[in-house]
Structures are given as structure tokens and as C-alpha cells.
Amino acid sequence: MRTNNAKRHDDQIERDVEKSISRFSQHMMSNSKWIKLVDKLVQNTDKILKIEFKKVQNDKIGELYLDEDTTFGFDYWKNGFEGCNSLGGWLTFKEIEFIIFPQIIDSNKNITQDLKEIENLINSVGKFSLEIDNSSLKLYCYKE
Numbered sequence: 225m226r227t228n229n230a231k232r233h234d235d236q237i238e239r240d241v242e243k244s245i246s247r248f249s250q251h252m253m254s255n256s257k258w259i260k261l262v263d264k265l266v267q268n269t270d271k272i273l274k275i276e277f278k279k280v281q282n283d284k285i286g287e288l289y290l291d292e293d294t295t296f297g298f299d300y301w302k303n304g305f306e307g308c309n310s311l312g313g314w315l316t317f318k319e320i321e322f323i324i325f326p327q328i329i330d331s332n333k334n335i336t337q338d339l340k341e342i343e344n345l346i347n348s349v350g351k352f353s354l355e356i357d358n359s360s361l362k363l364y365c366y367k368e
Contacts, residue, residue, distance in 0.1 A: 241319050244280040248366035252353045255303050258317040259296065264349045266294045271345065273337040276324040277309070280366065286311040288323070317365075325361040 245251070265272050275288040287310040294300065299308050304316035325342050329335040339361045346352055346363065353364040 240281055241316070245318060245366065248280075248368055250353075250367040251365075252367065253317065253320075253365040255317055257350060259300075259302065260349050261346065261352075262290070262294075262300055263296070264345055266290055266292065268345050269294075271338065271341055272325070273329045273335065274326055276326065277315075278321045278324075279311070279315075279319045280321045281319065284311060285324075286315075320365050322365055323363045325363075327359050327361075 265275070269290060269292045272290065275290065276285050277288055278285055288305070289308050289310070290299075294308065299306060303318070304314055306314055309315050325337060325339060327336050327339050329337060339356055342361055343354060343356060346354065346361075353367065355362045355364070
């Protein structure tokens, strides 16, 4: 059973997220679009080696952990992720300002991911706001 303090804490986090989101004029992602995207990424984990994300509440960059065993309803659900990230705890989709697919994964071992292939995978799901350069592919969830 949840305590009143835990509920107040959750409510405060929700208010912080909503306040942070309010500064953006464009909301680019819905929960259903997120689910389709995550499904596609999970189906192609052999091509997706690293995913980073930035939360709307702060400037911290975290990493999403998806593998072929990631399942809907357990590791992610209709509005977010349970664990599956380096910042710990639950991560709702609406908390994510953008995700980044870096090209270089490990420069010492010459491990990279193919950004063009990842872009094609993303585009096969639907229309997204993407920015690609020589070092990364960025998918925007919000824009100012």
C-alpha cells in the first residue's frame, strides 16, 4: 500500500514534468508513437547499439537499455519505461525531450552504429523530427 508521502512525491514529480513540458511549443511524440518506435527498435537491437536521452526536467543525459528480450507490458508500457535506463527508476515517455543515437560507440575498439540504417528504421515507423550529422542522429520529442 502506498503511503501519503509516496503519493505526494509522485504528484510533485508529475507537476515538475508538466511545468517543464509547458515551455515547448511543439510536442512531437504521442504515447502510441513511442510504443511503435520502441517495438521497432527492439526488433532491430542488432543494429541499435546505444541510445541516449535527455529528460525535460534537467540537462542530464542518460542511456536507454533495450535488447531483444525487452517486452511491452514488462519493460515498457503504454506511457513509459520501467527501469531500462541509466538514470534509474521509471521513465515516462513525456519526460524525454530527445533521444540520440551516437555514431561512435567505442573508439578504442572501432565500434560504430550505422546512423543511416537507424534513420531508415525510424522512418519506417512514421514521420519524426530528426536531425543527423557525422556524429549522431537525434530524434526530437519536443521543440521550443
